[in-house]
Amino acid sequence: MKLGILMSGQGAQKVGMGADLYEQVPAYKETIDEASRVLGYDIMSTIVNDEENVKQTRYTQPAILAMSTGIYRALADVMPKPKATLGLSLGEYSALVAADVLTFDQAMRIIKDRGAYMQQAGEDNPGKMVAVMTDNQDLVIATIKKLQADGKRVYPANYNTFNQLVIGGVEADVDAAVAALTDAGIERMVALPVSGPFHTPLMQSAADQLTTRIADETFAPMA
Template sequence: MKLGILFSGQGAQQAGMGSDLYQALPEYKATVDQASDILGYDLQAVANDENKIKQTAYAQPAILTMSQAIVNALGTALPKPVAGLGLSLGEYSALSASGALAFDQAVAIIKDRGIYMQSVGDANPGKMVAVMGDNQKLVEDVLSDLQSEGKRVYPANYNTFAQLVIGGVAADVDIAVDALTAAGIKRMVELPVSGAFHTPLLKDAALQLTTRLAGETFNDLTYPVYSNTTGELFTPETLFDTLTKQIISPTYFAQAMQKMLDDGVDTFLEIGPSETLVKFAKKIAPKEVKRYAITDMDSFNTVRDILLAEGKEV
């Protein structure tokens, strides 16, 4: 098995996430309790709260912690990955799991990052729409024309080679949707988010995070992790620059996943509250590449048994 490990991003959260894992797995519970001590509130209680878990300031620490807690609970059953990749927020999970960030450090940073993004997003509300179709150059050209007219709408997430999320000022996104429809785009889906993440609308949050990260030290990675901001491998020397630009830069998840496939990955495992990234993998990777996700106790047991069986065969 040549494992590529994927870490869920914001939007994957849901009320009750991790509750069965918290009850059943001591290593999982210890990790969540550790995060609760850092955050100053009961994180599992927040994860169970339907209203709070929708909020950026709470969702980000909850997803990061769930991801690390699953890794900790898997322990030696988890083989060393060929590479890791997280979507947006999930990059912090990937960096924590690979040792580039200490877990305590990652939780403290994400606590503040979530607050910055929540407050700036509330002050600069936006809209995001997923545009389906493989002619992403057409989408880019339409947005470029609108930007030349002063419209604030931008490419935000290259999730697959046939799904590009756009974001910006709500009225300008609506204009873009009309223009894309006129250009022949047949399917677009508005996303349930409050802010236009990965666009210049979040520049004040990026500035706050730049100040916050100054003075932080980063460790060597125990296995490679791709950035979906740059499409390149993280190094301790590039971490600061990449993470400070991440909030306002498009994500190139599809391109980074393709590089993992080029590295020889034959199995993807998503860790977090949802199966969104392995669904993206279905659109990007060849059919013979295996795809698993751990989102709850049932899937944890199933995947752990598969990993243990694969380990015995090596």
């Protein structure tokens, strides 16, 4: 049996996530407590059980990395060693930890800074993200290009599946895209609980800061 593991990014977090695991699974609790020591604050009280902080990128990113790693460690003894690990956005770091390319402490420190950079970029460039549920992604792209030609700052952000494409950008411009896509016949779109227009050009300052931040980090060889 060959096992591959996909680690999640942010966008589906909610209050109370992992609280049952923290109470019932020792390996998970140990991981969360280790992460709290690295961060300098308690993840459970500061993030998991806080309605506002769980939506804030600077808090959400470390919490999700810790949660993903905790689940992985809790299952490590009962599943075969994965042949491959991969992740979506933030999940890339969880995957690197699972693959022993980054240590957990090292990844937590990087993500603490990454989350802060992205939080600031989002505050400097307020925006939103919306998941568009359709298999007609050409229509989504054509609509966005038309809006961009009119000066709107809205962009394709994540090609999640063949029937889900996330768009992001300036809030009013994303709203304009949602209206145009609704007029074009797309029926289901879901706003994501994130604090910025991630994976768009509006995040360039965060990308520049992260490039500098990880320049001197040591990454172990990939197996």
